[in-house]
Amino acid sequence: MKITGLQILYGVLAIVGVCVTWYYNLQPMETSYFAGLYANPAASSFTNDLIVVVTVFLVWSFVETARLKMSYALWAAIFVFTFVIAAAMTVPLFMLLRERRLIAMAE
Numbered sequence: 001m002k003i004t005g006l007q008i009l010y011g012v013l014a015i016v017g018v019c020v021t022w023y024y025n026l027q028p029m030e031t032s033y034f035a036g037l038y039a040n041p042a043a044s045s046f047t048n049d050l051i052v053v054v055t056v057f058l059v060w061s062f063v064e065t066a067r068l069k070m071s072y073a074l075w076a077a078i079f080v081f082t083f084v085i086a087a088a089m090t091v092p093l094f095m096l097l098r099e100r101r102l103i104a105m106a107e
Helices: 005-025 033-037 041-067 072-084 087-106
Strands: none
Touching: 005 087, 033 041, 041 072, 041 087, 072 087
């Protein structure tokens, strides 16, 4: 299977997504992680925005998994990793896997 620039971009963004989120996740916190999500109006707005975007992504990725006949186990892993690791990693990772599936189907 050929590797495209788009696949490389998605892979790099998945790696960046882990690094830029976990750098802050590993910092000492004065309050709980969840309290920090709603610490001020800007954080609350961003948190609510992310909740909606992640929900849409998970619904879309589930539908896309069925449409492209991808593994539901893979989707389940993406679902769990979205909350355990970071959506900043799982969204580009799913896009990479989806792109690879589209190329495989075309060949």
